[in-house]
Amino acid sequence: xxxxxxxxxxxxxxxxxxxxxxxxxxxxxxxxxxxxxxxxxxxxxxxxxxxxxxxxxxxxxxxxxxxxxxxxxxxxxxxxxxxxxxxxxxxxxxxxxxxxxxxxxxxxxxxxxxx
Amino acid sequence: xxxxxxxxxxxxxxxxxxxxxxxxxxxxxxxxxxxxxxxxxxxxxxxxxxxxxxxxxxxxxxxxxxxxxxxxxxxxxxxxxxxxxxxxxxxxxxxxxxxxxxxxxxxxxxxxxxxxxxxxxxxxxxxxxxxxxxxxxxxxxxxxxxxxxxxxxxxxxxxxxxxxxxxxxxxxxxxxxxxxxxxxxxxxxxxxxxxxxxxxx
Numbered sequence: 467x468x469x470x471x472x473x474x475x476x477x478x479x480x481x482x483x484x485x486x487x488x489x490x491x492x493x494x495x496x497x498x499x500x501x502x503x504x505x506x507x508x509x510x511x512x513x514x515x516x517x518x519x520x521x522x523x524x525x526x527x528x529x530x531x532x533x534x535x536x537x538x539x540x541x542x543x544x545x546x547x548x549x550x551x552x553x554x555x556x557x558x559x560x561x562x563x564x565x566x567x568x569x570x571x572x573x574x575x576x577x578x579x580x581x
Numbered sequence: 582x583x584x585x586x587x588x589x590x591x592x593x594x595x596x597x598x599x600x601x602x603x604x605x606x607x608x609x610x611x612x613x614x615x616x617x618x619x620x621x622x623x624x625x626x627x628x629x630x631x632x633x634x635x636x637x638x639x640x641x642x643x644x645x646x647x648x649x650x651x652x653x654x655x656x657x658x659x660x661x662x663x664x665x666x667x668x669x670x671x672x673x674x675x676x677x678x679x680x681x682x683x684x685x686x687x688x689x690x691x692x693x694x695x696x697x698x699x700x701x702x703x704x705x706x707x708x709x710x711x712x713x714x715x716x717x718x719x720x721x722x723x724x725x726x727x728x729x730x731x732x733x734x735x736x737x738x739x740x741x742x743x744x745x746x747x748x749x750x751x752x753x754x755x756x757x758x759x760x761x762x763x764x765x766x767x768x769x770x771x772x773x774x775x776x777x778x779x780x781x782x
Contacts, residue, residue, distance in 0.1 A: 469693050469694075469731065470693055470694040470695065470696055470727070470731045470734055471693050471694070471695050471696070471727070472696050472698065472723045472726045472727045472734075473641050473695060473696070473697040473698070474697075474698055474699075474700050474703065474719060474723060475641075475697055475698065475699050475700060476699075476700055476701075477699065477700075477701065478699040478701050478702065479634065479637060479643075481630060484629070484630050484633050484634065485630075487633060487643075487646075487647045487650065488626075488629050489651065490622055490625050490626075492651060493625065493651055493654045493655055493658070494618070494658075496651070496655045497618065497655050497658040497659065500655065500659055501659070
């Protein structure tokens with residue numbers, strides 16, 4: 467701790483003089499203003515938290531809806547193709563079937579989606 | 582120069598005492614204040630003078646003492662719900678807040694701490710011979726007190742001017758009770774060497 471200074475006063479402060487500084491109303495006013503500010507800060511923080519939460523929910527749901535149809539479509543197409551590959555007798559036939567089938571399937575799926 | 586100034590400081594050893602019943606009654610007011618801040622006015626009325634005087638003694642500035650005192654009670658009200666009863670008078674907590682406020686002020690302003698002591702009180706505490714206190718003696722006392730560490734001076738002030746007990750001093754300054762006693766005894770020993778002090782525990 468740093469240095470200090472000693473001062474000696476001639477007289478003691480009187481109770482009456484100290485009483486003059488008493489102001490409970492001011493203390494209460496400051497306290498109420500402080501608690502009002504605290505409450506406001508809490509509300510703002512709560513609001514920001516909900517906004518953040520909503521943002522997170524929105525973006526995750528959006529990500530999920532973007533990913534879902536792509537995987538289903540690809541999955542369905544690749545499943546059918548692999549089935550055909552196992553059934554196809556010749557390589558040339560398979561190429562033709564693959565093209566037409568892929569086209570047909572994708573157009574069907576698009577039509578279903580639009581419905 | 583031998584100065585038989587201080588013959589007996591036994592009176593300094595008696596702290597302002599509150600009975601257990603008084604402390605319990607005060608605690609009831611505090612509990613009521615936690616539920617309804619309006620009940621706090623009784624505490625404010627009871628301790629305002631003491632806290633104001635304490636801050637004034639530590640700042641030597643009436644307006645600043647007013648501000649810091651008001652700030653002390655506002656802080657007390659703000660943190661009242663966090664106040665834990667430890668068997669000590671509520672005043673100890675208020676003194677702790679006031680000390681922090683004063684220290685914060687001096688740290689912010691980067692100024693030396695001030696101890697503004699009343700000559701009247703010094704004379705009450707230190708018995709003099711028939712001639713009374715001379716200016717030279719007062720100056721010598723000032724020099725001795727100036728050379729004490731600030732932490733020790735804080736304890737001296739709380740003990741002899743505020744009349745707090747060692748438990749309360751330890752709580753106010755957030756130090757151990759034995760540490761507070763040790764520092765005070767050392768300071769008294771220093772005074773005794775200079776002033777032929779006859780101080781008994």
